[in-house]
Amino acid sequence: MYKKIIKVILSINNIWLRRVTILSGIIGCTPFTPKVVKSLEKIYPQLNNDTLKDGVSLVTDLDIFNREFKWLFYVAIFIFVLCLISIFVKIKYNNKEIINKIIIGHSSMSKVAFKVDTDGEYQVKEISLIDDMKDTTNDYEQIKYAINKQDRLVSEFKSNIDNNNEYGYMGIAHTPLILRMGNQIGDEVGIKLFHKSRKENENTNVFKELNKDENFKELAISTKILDKNSDELIVGLSTTFEIKYNELKIFNPDNKNILIFSSEDLGFDVIESEIQVKNYVKYIMDNVRKVVKDKNIKKIHMVLSTSSVMTFALGQAISLNNDPNITIYHYDINNPRKYTWGIDLSKNYRDCLVVTNEPCNFMI
DSSP, rough: HHHHHHHHHHHHHHHHHHHHHHHHHHHHHHEEEEHHHTTTTTGGGGGHHHHHHHHHHHHHHHHHHHSSSSHHHHHHHHHHHHHHHHHHHHHTTOOOOOEEEEEEEESSSSSSOEEOOOSSSSEEEEEETTTHHHHHHHHHHHHHHHHHHHHHHHHHHHTTTTEEEEEEEEEOHHHHHHHHHHHOOOOOOOOOEEEEETTTOOOOTEEEBBOOOEEEOEEEEEEEOOOOOEEEEEEEEESOOOOEEEEGGGGGGGEEEEEEEEEESSSTSOBBHHHHHHHHHHHHHHHHHHHHHHHHHOOOEEEEEOOHHHHHHHOOOTTTTSSSSSEEEEEOOOTTOOOEEEEEETSSSTOOOOEEETTTTTEO
């Protein structure tokens, strides 16, 4: 309610606000004028100027008007005070619009009700690829179409970013699409992250902004195989489900370097803190970049079993200019290949799709 009032005040035209302030101030002060002038009645007989006499007489006669329309002056004083408050608010907010939260609502799997538990007003910018990604098990051209659509919508979103709003992300979508979106938006603009809890004792129907809790378990490296004579690296992150070595066979893991990060506990709600996300992202990127440098890695195959917000934030941290070529893969539990297709972050929608084929060949 408070922010709504502020927004109404900030929308008032400055010129009209000044005019109403002056007019209401004059009318509001009128009842006091005759009292001042009456103090001059003692010298009234000594006034030689007829015009001055007429002026004093006219203002003095306002007493009659004051008694008849006393309520009008109270209204004028009330309006005058409101005008002063409005001027103060405009000065405080520097005549800018009050900050809103504009939150991306990202979906590609099923319909999502993007309800947000947050302070103040918010606007959801939906980027829905549900219809585009429906029945795309083997329709890779359709996936390319969905990627192109997302790229265009993200570009449109970025073009409308300004300094008057706060921005956020929430979503339930395919992992490659989330990572690509995070990478394209980047970290130049602060993006608040919103998570949908699945805990029994919490409202599971709304997205909540990540808290700032500093009490969380550190991320660890659960698998580290760096003795291969290869310039390719498999990077994994496991906070929701375990990433199993035998499910990586599509990548020929016996011939590649591997770095898998895992949280001590696994589940949908392991990541709930903004500070935790920043800590995890830094830990992952620092270790990956060290291996890249030490082993002269040219290509990274990335697999993630983690939350949408963690995936998005990791995408923001990846640099297309400084990091090696990265392909992020989609996991399909019902397919024997498990990781069936992926997105090369460095390429446009026409060339970015990577489809895995037995025996461990890749085609774009």
